[in-house]
Amino acid sequence: MLKNWKVQELGGAVALLICGLVLLLMPELTLVTIANVIGILVIIIGAFFLIGYFLRKELAAGNNDLIKGMVIVCIGIFICVKSELVVSVLPVVLGIGVVLSGILKLQHAFDLKRMGFDTWVRIGLTAAVNIFIGLIVILNPFSTVAWLMRLVGIGFLFSGATDLITTIYVSKKASEYYVDGKAEETDEEIK
16 A cells, blocks of 8 residues: 555656646746646546556555546546636646645654654655745746746746655655554554
């Protein structure tokens, strides 16, 4: 289960990195083109969840990868089909995506704290920066769309890079946590 989660998270992080590079290096692309590329990347992210769900052999309580994947794929298709509509709200939507990525990293930080690892603070700080960048994009203090798209690109690059680092680190620490038997001790304490 941890391996599937890691593959899904790494796939999403790589998609964010690619999208961030495109936005940073080519902000002058038409927003419709950017929306279509983002729609395709969103479909790919949804496909990772769907593939992960169907490749998993064991059943896991609370696993919602099938629904999550279907919803994400539908969102990606909507972005591609209604790109003109999406363009009007694209900067806000992208900013929300960066904020959500930060919130997920914040959850990983709290999970690390609950497992007793001191490094949760660093992950929490990257989450705070992620949330801050996303809020700046949402509030849009910039005068041109090109600068806004560059900021979105920076946000995506930061989010993708920190997602990669966080995923690798959290999966390593979670493996140690379960291998060392700490999870079993915690389960017994709950009973």
